[in-house]
Amino acid sequence: xxxxxxxxxxxxxxxxxxxxxxxxxxxxxxxxxxxxxxxxxxxxxxxxxxxxxxxxxxxxxxxxxxxxxxxxxxxxxxxxxxxxxxxxxxxxxxxxxxxxxxxxxxxxxxxxxxxxxxxxxxxxxxxxxxxxxxxxxxxxxxxxxxxxxxxxxxxxxxxxxxxxxxxxxxxxxxxxxxxxxxxxxxxxxxxxxxxxxxxxxxxxx
Amino acid sequence: xxxxxxxxxxxxxxxxxxxxxxxxxxxxxxxxxxxxxxxxxxxxxxxxxxxxxxxxxxxxxxxxxxxxxxxxxxxxxxxxxxxxxxxxxxxxxxxxxxxxxxxxxxxxxxxxxxxxxxxxxxxxxxxxxxxxxxxxxxxxxxxxxxxxxxxxxxxxxxxxxxxxxxxxxxxxxxxxxxxxxxxxxxxxxxxxxxxxxxxxxxxxx
DNA sequence: CCATCATAGATAGTGGCGCTATCAGATAGC
DNA sequence: GCTATCTGATAGCGCCACTATCTATGATGG
Numbered sequence: 001x002x003x004x005x006x007x008x009x010x011x012x013x014x015x016x017x018x019x020x021x022x023x024x025x026x027x028x029x030x031x032x033x034x035x036x037x038x039x040x041x042x043x044x045x046x047x048x049x050x051x052x053x054x055x056x057x058x059x060x061x062x063x064x065x066x067x068x069x070x071x072x073x074x075x076x077x078x079x080x081x082x083x084x085x086x087x088x089x090x091x092x093x094x095x096x097x098x099x100x101x102x103x104x105x106x107x108x109x110x111x112x113x114x115x116x117x118x119x120x121x122x123x124x125x126x127x128x129x130x131x132x133x134x135x136x137x138x139x140x141x142x143x144x145x146x147x148x149x150x151x152x153x154x155x156x157x158x159x160x161x162x163x164x165x166x167x168x169x170x171x172x173x174x175x176x177x178x179x180x181x182x183x184x185x186x187x188x189x190x191x192x193x194x195x196x197x198x199x200x201x202x203x204x205x
Numbered sequence: 206x207x208x209x210x211x212x213x214x215x216x217x218x219x220x221x222x223x224x225x226x227x228x229x230x231x232x233x234x235x236x237x238x239x240x241x242x243x244x245x246x247x248x249x250x251x252x253x254x255x256x257x258x259x260x261x262x263x264x265x266x267x268x269x270x271x272x273x274x275x276x277x278x279x280x281x282x283x284x285x286x287x288x289x290x291x292x293x294x295x296x297x298x299x300x301x302x303x304x305x306x307x308x309x310x311x312x313x314x315x316x317x318x319x320x321x322x323x324x325x326x327x328x329x330x331x332x333x334x335x336x337x338x339x340x341x342x343x344x345x346x347x348x349x350x351x352x353x354x355x356x357x358x359x360x361x362x363x364x365x366x367x368x369x370x371x372x373x374x375x376x377x378x379x380x381x382x383x384x385x386x387x388x389x390x391x392x393x394x395x396x397x398x399x400x401x402x403x404x405x406x407x408x409x410x
Numbered sequence: 411c412c413a414t415c416a417t418a419g420a421t422a423g424t425g426g427c428g429c430t431a432t433c434a435g436a437t438a439g440c
Numbered sequence: 441g442c443t444a445t446c447t448g449a450t451a452g453c454g455c456c457a458c459t460a461t462c463t464a465t466g467a468t469g470g
Contacts, residue, residue, distance in 0.1 A: 004459055007419080012457095024417045024465050034334075041329045043457090044287065047252060050457065068400045072393070079389060082249065106394035114389035121382040124246045128375050129239075132363050139355035140380070141387050143348035148391035150344035152399060158337050170333050172392070175345070176385045177326040182346050183384070184284060184319035184377070186353035188277075189311035191373075194357060196273025209430055212448080217428095229436050229447045248428090255428065 001036065013054050014039050038166065046173035052077045060165050067164060072112075074165050075172050079113040082120045089126055093119035096134065104141060151175060206241065218259050219244050243371065251378035257282045261374055268370050277317075279370050280377050284318045287325045294331055298324035301339065309346060356380060 009015040015035055018026030035057070042048045042056060055077035063070050084090045097119045098110040109115065125133050151171055159167045214220040220240055223231030240262070247253045247261060260282035268275050302324045303315040314320065330338050356376055364372045 002459080003417085005457090008458060011420090018418095020418085022418095022466065024419090025467075026418070037329075037332050041333060045326055045329050047285065066400075068396060071396055071400065075389070075392070079386070080252065101390060104394075106390055107397040108390040108393040112390070112393065114386045114393070118383060118386035118390070121250055121379050121386065124242075124250050125375070125379050127242050128246060128379075130363075130372065130375060130379075133359060133376070133379075136355040136359050137383070137387075140352055140384055141391075143352045144384060144387035144391045147345055147348045147388055148395050150341040151392065152395045154338060154341050156399075158335075163334075167335065168392075168396075170330070170335060171338070172389070174326050174330050174333075174335075174338075175388070176381075178323060178342070179345050179349060179384060179388070180381045181284070181319045181323035181326065182342075182349035183352055183380070184280070185306060185311055185313040185317075185323070186346075186349045187280070187356065187373075187377070188313040188317065188319070189309075190353050190357045191273060191276055192312040194361075195276065196271070207430080208446090210428090213429060216448090225447090227437070227446095229445080230438075231447075 001040075006036070009036075009039060012050055014050065014057055038170065041170065042173060045177050046078065048078065048173075056169055060169065063162075063165050070165050071168050074169050076113050078169065078172050079117050081113065082117065084120060084123070089123050090119055093122040093126070096122060100137060100141065104145075147175070147179060206245075211241070214241075214244060217255055219255065219262055243375070246375065247378060250382050251283065253283065253378075265370050265374065268367075272366075272369060275370050276373050279374050281318050283374065283377050284322050286318065287322065294328050295324055298327040298331070301327060305342060305346065309350075352380070352384060 006015065010017050015032065018028040018032065020026050038057070039053055042053045043050070048056070056074055059070055059074035059077075062073075065073075094110070094116075097115050101108050101110055101115065122134060125131065155164065155167060155171070211220065215222050220237065223233040223237065225231050243262070244258055247258045248255070253261070261279055264275055264279035264282075267278075270278075299315070299321075302320050306313050306315055306320065327339060330336065360369065360372060360376070
């Protein structure tokens, strides 16, 4: 982690400046190192842009607001934004999403970035000739509920209040990466038994 | 979708050139349009790079190989690549991953990109002070198994053999996006009930 | 005490990537 | 014919995540 890069992060508002002990000497503490790790995780593993990370850390630092609100502010930038022209089926997909949320009894905003991202994915699926895929949405939702429950459980057991927002961010981003990897591994297993069986102990390379 | 962009994709090897009916006239068919939709989905929703998409479509087009192998070749580029210096705990994480695969009885390659990505995520978690998070890995794996089963099921029911590879790619990428969105929605619900129903009567912790 | 060196801060530049603008040449359609 | 439009090829643009360079200041050490 080079010095100019760190200064770049400071300039970009991702990292607080070190405390100046003299005009050309600044001291950095453990908090700075921790913040750096968070930045790297969001950039590398989470795939966020610098602007996205700025949004996240701004919310994290601003943690005097009601928790519920800050959690949203911190995690909203984590989901990618799509610009959709209206009229290509997105309206319909949005309705489907709203219906799913209602059917599940979730207290979740149907106009949140996450819901919108889901609608966009459904449209893309439809465009690609996989409209029937929505049939398995319920299975996905079941799995998502299970995972979300485990996440909250972990937070309740291991996370102190003042770390809550940061943990939520980390868990959201890294949890996605983890689940995605596990799903891929499970696919390899399923695909192995369905299509490939046993060409020398591999999986689907 | 502008003409120069399409030509760019042709140059980059993402899209086959149209059939020349005369030196300055080429005809494009439904297959081209379909391929274009695939490219857009991979770039926009999947967040792949152009190079990544090239890897995918090369494998898709090359679908004369054994299915099992092509599936791997097509879906491997979907998982992001990380460069890790050895010695920062990645070895240990790799062992954990291998152990998990074994414990689950998965036929999956512990040196596959997906397994490596999982190891990297575990290291990142550890660096960020959430080493205990591995405790919930099993819950994640359960959910991943359920989703993977549903995926294979969908494929068996709705996907013809010649579309198999493309469907696998689409399903892998869009499935990730979908699950991620659903997980976020489920988080919102859980967080709402845990940290305060802000929308009606400000709870506040 | 003075030469050297490191650091802070600021400004400008670099390389990669996903397009996009421009150009000549060829031909379709009127 | 004449123009509009298409082709492929080349070069350029805009964004983004850094990185190199510069000056001023003070730490370091023989």
